[in-house]
Amino acid sequence: MERVHPVSKDDSRAWVAALATTLLGSPYDDDFPRRVDRWTREWIPERAWAYRDHGRLVATLATESRMLTVPGPGGSTRELESDALTGVTVAATHRRQGLLTTMIGDSLRAAKERGDAIAILIAAEWPIYGRYGYAPAAFGAEYTYHSKRPFAALPAAPPGSLRQVEGDELGKIAPAVFDAARVLRPGQVDRPHPWWDRRLALDGYEPIGKQPNWILHEGPDGPDGLLAWRVTRDFMLTGALGEVEVVEFVAATDDAYRDMWAYLGAIDVVGEVKLTDRPLDEPIRWLLGDARALQLTSTYDYLWLRLLDVPAALSARTYAVPGRVVLDVHDASPGGYATGRFALEAGGADATCTPTPDAADLAVSQRALAACYLGGTRLRHAAPLGVDELTPGALDRADVMFSTPLAPLNQTGF
Ligand SMILES: CC(C)(COP(=O)(O)OP(=O)(O)OC[C@H]1O[C@@H](n2cnc3c(N)ncnc32)[C@H](O)[C@@H]1OP(=O)(O)O)[C@@H](O)C(=O)NCCC(=O)NCCS
Structure with missing residues (x-):
């Protein structure tokens, strides 16, 4: 077996194929070209590792530099450049032979030599990364907002504060709104260019999956909130209400936060709003006439951290x-x-x-x-x-x- 590091751009497509195959995909999937594009446009050979056996890549690992929001003075925050681990796979045919252990040892040593103080990752399974020193440091929460229950609604957002937005206009606005919002809470990880182009299918990136509706909030100082949602269950003429899922909720001001919740509660013929990647201390419950309309349905570890x-x-x-x-x-x-x-x-x-x-x-x-x-x-x-x-x-x-x-x-x- 051959250890491959750095992984050359020529090998990057095979690297993505190995990654896709092990993480429940396939190089024959319709979205495979998009996955290749996602990885290879910004390929950095020195930050990728692999193993090759019989001419085929059987293990993958990569790291990226990402800014992590950390606690700052008086409830503010600071940012710290971190070593973000990603793309970790070992083919089922080559598991439990120590390939991950070797690759992750190399990548952490490289991060230490580069001077990174912290390494971060999102774990597919809890038991994998503790042995390498990572620990869960931020948790996400899922909620269901039963928006049409009595006392569940909020006062309507001021007219003109919310509007639908898409395409190039959205692409110009979204990065700044997110950057303003992500420094409000420790644990947030940045979305460097071309993250938003990929997300919004701009600049030649292919769209993937069902596209959401994007809603922009504007306050006195300009855009300060972004919301994206899509329908997950239709309403019926029996009177049964529909369900939507929120796939982005990004608020840079208190007004944007409250107005976007008011908007969600007011979507016609919808009785349930599902939200993921929300904080455990979701503040909206203190503004609802009946906070039981907001049900915490699950929590999960969504950022692991290791001090270097x-x-x-x-x-x-x-x-x-x-x-x-x-x-x-x-x-x-x-x-x-x-x-x-x-x-x-x-x-x-x-x-x-x-x-x-x-x-x-x-x-x-x-x-x-x-x-x-x-x-x-x-x-x-x-x-x-x-x-x-x-x-x-x-x-x-x-x-x-x-x-x-x-x-x-x-x-x-x-
Ligand atoms: C998780 C994965 C990368 C582990 O790779 P690997 O090369 O088999 O790992 P190693 O051989 O270096 O294992 C090191 C140790 O961790 C343990 N371990 C590895 N994966 C584990 C898991 N999912 N659950 C529990 N223990 C695990 C091994 O048993 C081994 O322990 P031991 O030294 O006491 O025997 C591999 O199983 C995989 O690709 N899984 C599917 C994709 C995935 O989950 N990727 C992670 C994305 S965040």
């Missing part, structure tokens, strides 16, 4: 309250990149994290720290991953410091 450089990662974000805590970090995963003792000192708008010989207040595993990094989980709750309080009170102090006003959320697959 503890001082860089911990000083890149800020903390809810000033404080000092010395962390003894143990990184049991391949590479052990995060191991060390570090003093985290948080002031108002800034934090420092530096190696220290001082006695530790907390002994934590890298994975426990990674799970809590975006503020979505408390160290106390991540204790099964390895958290020991060495100075009384240090765990409560750290939990308050790491907490964030909003639950982290990622709305972007990669």
Whole structure:
């Protein structure tokens, strides 16, 4: 078997074919050319790995540079460039021979050498990535909004604030609206060019699947909200109401957020609105006359995170309250990149994290720290991953410091 790295552009089509075959697709699918296009237009050989056997690629892995929103001062946020793992497959004929372990070890080493403080991914299955040091750090939620129940509706949006939009106009507006919205919550991952062209089938990208209706919200300062929905169940003349699914809900202001919910509640002949990739602390429930009209139907981990450089990662974000805590970090995963003792000192708008010989207040595993990094989980709750309080009170102090006003959320697959 031959390890292939870098993977040349000449091999990129075969690489996508291997990926498609293992992830429940096929190179003979109608959308295969689109998948090839998605990957190969921006191909970076040094960020792709593969294995070849008998002339055929049997394993794939790639990484991309993506900006991750992290907690900032006073409820604001900052951004941190991260190593985003994607395209991970090992053919069923070659599983459990250590191919993933070798490729991911290589890719994490490359990220560390590049200077990335954090690595991120979305896991197809929970048990795969813990052994490589990743931990779930942001959760998504699915809701059903029973919009026609008594007291479920919101006051109508002001006339003129919402309009349907499509094509090139949408392509010009969408990236800026999303960029303004994604810095409102830790956990968001950016959508670099040509993400929106692919999404909206512009610039020669082929459309895929049933296209949604796009609704734009405009406030006093211009476009500040985007909504996309499509019908999943028709209404009937018996009186049974239909169902729609929301495939994008991006709000950069409170007004856009409220008005888009009001719009969803007012779609005629629709009684159920399904939403995915929403936050666990969905604020709309506090505006509804009957919050039981909004049912949380499921939650799922939608961003895993691994710390590669503890001082860089911990000083890149800020903390809810000033404080000092010395962390003894143990990184049991391949590479052990995060191991060390570090003093985290948080002031108002800034934090420092530096190696220290001082006695530790907390002994934590890298994975426990990674799970809590975006503020979505408390160290106390991540204790099964390895958290020991060495100075009384240090765990409560750290939990308050790491907490964030909003639950982290990622709305972007990669
Ligand atoms: C997940 C996948 C990439 C693993 O590749 P692999 O080359 O078989 O992994 P390795 O041989 O390096 O396995 C390393 C260890 O992880 C374990 N492991 C790997 N995948 C696992 C899974 N899905 N569930 C539980 N354990 C898993 C292996 O048992 C092995 O453990 P061991 O060392 O104790 O024996 C492969 O099974 C696959 O392609 N699955 C389908 C596509 C997919 O889910 N991709 C991930 C997209 S995010």
